Amino acid sequence: DTAVSQTPKYLVTQMGNDKSIKCEQNLGHDTMYWYKQDSKKFLKIMFSYNNKELIINETVPNRFSPKSPDKAHLNLHINSLELGDSAVYFCASAQGGGVDSTDTQYFGPGTRLTVL
Amino acid sequence: AQKITQTQPGMFVQEKEAVTLDCTYDTSDPSYGLFWYKQPSSGEMIFLIYQGSYDQQNATEGRYSLNFQKARKSANLVISASQLGDSAMYFCAMVSRDGSARQLTFGSGTQLTVLP
Numbered sequence: 001d002t003a004v005s006q007t008p009k010y011l012v013t014q015m016g017n018d019k020s021i022k023c024e025q026n027l028g029h030d031t032m033y034w035y036k037q038d039s040k041k042f043l044k045i046m047f048s049y050n051n052k053e054l055i056i057n058e059t060v061p062n063r064f065s066p067k068s069p070d071k072a073h074l075n076l077h078i079n080s081l082e083l084g085d086s087a088v089y090f091c092a093s094a095q096g097g098g099v100d101s102t103d104t105q106y107f108g109p110g111t112r113l114t115v116l
Numbered sequence: 117a118q119k120i121t122q123t124q125p126g127m128f129v130q131e132k133e134a135v136t137l138d139c140t141y142d143t144s145d146p147s148y149g150l151f152w153y154k155q156p157s158s159g160e161m162i163f164l165i166y167q168g169s170y171d172q173q174n175a176t177e178g179r180y181s182l183n184f185q186k187a188r189k190s191a192n193l194v195i196s197a198s199q200l201g202d203s204a205m206y207f208c209a210m211v212s213r214d215g216s217a218r219q220l221t222f223g224s225g226t227q228l229t230v231l232p
Binding site: 033040041042043044045048056088090092097098099100101103104105106107109110112 | 147148149151153155159160161162163166168169205207211212218219220221222224225
């Protein structure tokens with residue numbers, strides 16, 4: 001009964017391909033996020049959805065497109081993959097987007113994307 | 117803009133000793149939340165402890181405690197009685213309002229190694 005799950009865990013693909021990463025949470029949370037962790041372990045938010053609505057859209061190439069079919073799922077689709085997209089991508093969820101303890105974000109196991 | 121600073125890229129501690137991981141933050145929002153996460157070599161992000169900006173007492177969770185000094189804008193993590201399994205990367209993070217939305221901003225992390 002994993003709280004936040006992501007598939008796949010590893011993704012190796014050629015430059016120029018299109019790929020998707022799926023995320024699901026069974027915590028009943030309203031808010032979901034995508035983060036990118038680069039090779040230096042720095043974590044940066046990419047997108048945030050609250051009840052299927054986009055609320056945070058950081059400066060990310062428009063090759064990256066999040067899709068939230070329902071509030072338990074937030075998928076990340078990446079078009080025309082580039083070498084620089086190689087990173088670990090984390091999905092997270094929280095009850096809300098505020099500053100309280102109930103807004104703690106819980107992370108999925110991460111997806112290591114390698115673009116060759 | 118909000119900012120989190122972790123000045124210790126790497127730390128070593130002897131097993132069973134206590135260790136303090138430093139974190140300073142900067143935000144103009146009077147309402148914020150501070151979080152610590154652990155990332156072991158297996159890669160997952162594990163939530164450890166939360167401190168709210170209006171909390172009067174320092175947070176504690178088992179062997180983890182947060183030394184919150186609001187005037188100095190510091191939120192150091194103290195791990196007591198270190199165990200070999202504590203060896204990991206530790207991230208300090210903050211949620212506060214940055215622009216139109218609240219988002220979680222991470223520090224650069226501290227790699228802790230516990231020595232037997």
